[in-house]
Amino acid sequence: MSDDKYRIMLSGYIDNELTPEEKLEFEQHLKDCRECQKELEAFHKLREVTGAMKYADIPEYVWENYWTGLYRRLERGFGWIFLSIGIIILLAIGVYHLFQGFFLDPGQSILLKVGIGCGAVGFIVLLVSVIRERIFACRRDRYDEVQR
Amino acid sequence: MKEKSASDSELMTLIQKGEQSAMKELVEKYKMKAYYLALGMVGNKDEAFDISQEAFIRVYRSAKKYSPDQRFFPWFYSIIVNLCKDCLKRREKWDSRQVDIDENEFLTVVESNPESKMIMKEQTRNLRRALMALDFSDREIIMLKHFRDLPYDEIAVMLKIPRGTVMSRLYYARKKLAKLMSDYE
Numbered sequence: 089m090s091d092d093k094y095r096i097m098l099s100g101y102i103d104n105e106l107t108p109e110e111k112l113e114f115e116q117h118l119k120d121c122r123e124c125q126k127e128l129e130a131f132h133k134l135r136e137v138t139g140a141m142k143y144a145d146i147p148e149y150v151w152e153n154y155w156t157g158l159y160r161r162l163e164r165g166f167g168w169i170f171l172s173i174g175i176i177i178l179l180a181i182g183v184y185h186l187f188q189g190f191f192l193d194p195g196q197s198i199l200l201k202v203g204i205g206c207g208a209v210g211f212i213v214l215l216v217s218v219i220r221e222r223i224f225a226c227r228r229d230r231y232d233e234v235q236r
Numbered sequence: 237m238k239e240k241s242a243s244d245s246e247l248m249t250l251i252q253k254g255e256q257s258a259m260k261e262l263v264e265k266y267k268m269k270a271y272y273l274a275l276g277m278v279g280n281k282d283e284a285f286d287i288s289q290e291a292f293i294r295v296y297r298s299a300k301k302y303s304p305d306q307r308f309f310p311w312f313y314s315i316i317v318n319l320c321k322d323c324l325k326r327r328e329k330w331d332s333r334q335v336d337i338d339e340n341e342f343l344t345v346v347e348s349n350p351e352s353k354m355i356m357k358e359q360t361r362n363l364r365r366a367l368m369a370l371d372f373s374d375r376e377i378i379m380l381k382h383f384r385d386l387p388y389d390e391i392a393v394m395l396k397i398p399r400g401t402v403m404s405r406l407y408y409a410r411k412k413l414a415k416l417m418s419d420y421e
Contacts, residue, residue: 099407105388130414138382
């Protein structure tokens with residue numbers, strides 16, 4: 089077996105994830121391999137350091153109100169969807185009324201009317217989407233007062 | 237007699253039918269896990285909290301796509317990972333928004349003895365810096381083993397990689413972390 093293979097086994101050894109045969113084989117190798125001994129020592133130290141630490145807790149009341157906050161976010165999400173659809177429909181109607189003369193003119197080709205109609209609806213959808221994105225970005229930007 | 241709690245796939249089936257109480261039960265069960273996983277990956281408490289909530293929103297919205305045959309947690313975990321990656325990409329975009337690791341103490345010392353705590357403080361700072369300097373995939377596997385203490389088989393399922401790859405990825409990630417730690421000392 090190559091040295092690389094034994095080095096990789098090092099992780100399994102300190103995590104107690106080797107089979108009894110692999111463990112025995114690795115321990116035999118360890119007796120004569122200075123490199124593996126050094127790495128094992130470094131990994132043990134690492135485990136010691138990480139074992140003495142834990143992720144920072146957040147206050148209990150935050151956990152208690154977690155569901156309420158999440159439920160509000162869910163509700164707002166649906167609200168945003170309906171608001172966006174509403175605005176898109178209203179703007180589309182507005183554009184139609186603004187160019188009613190053009191759309192009702194029998195002299196204009198249907199293809200041109202469809203093309204301009206689709207372009208206008210696409211533009212409105214993109215506009216609403218960009219405005220929504222800007223609003224979300226501003227709301228989430230906790231660094232907006234930082235000078236760039 | 238204590239009521240038997242529903243399994244994850246039973247809860248997901250109820251969520252698919254629009255049962256809000258099932259969603260609440262799922263959230264209560266996994267909220268802390270989601271938060272601490274995200275915290276380990278993004279290293280910022282506010283962002284981790286936001287990601288954990290967004291992950292549940294995505295579960296709710298894409299509940300119909302969930303098949304009761306699949307295990308819930310690996311599916312949920314992949315949602316969290318994607319959100320964390322998006323968050324880190326957004327952060328990279330704006331250099332000035334880089335999180336100040338010292339101010340955002342996402343890791344703390346377990347030790348209650350004030351004297352030992354002081355000694356460990358510098359080590360904690362170095363570990364925080366070293367963890368955030370690692371690649372995402374290295375940090376992810378270190379976090380799953382060292383801070384969640386998951387067995388290799390479970391890590392393999394979550395990361396969708398063979399068990400042997402878990403061992404080799406852990407080896408290289410630990411090697412990099414140990415090197416960074418010694419550089420900071």
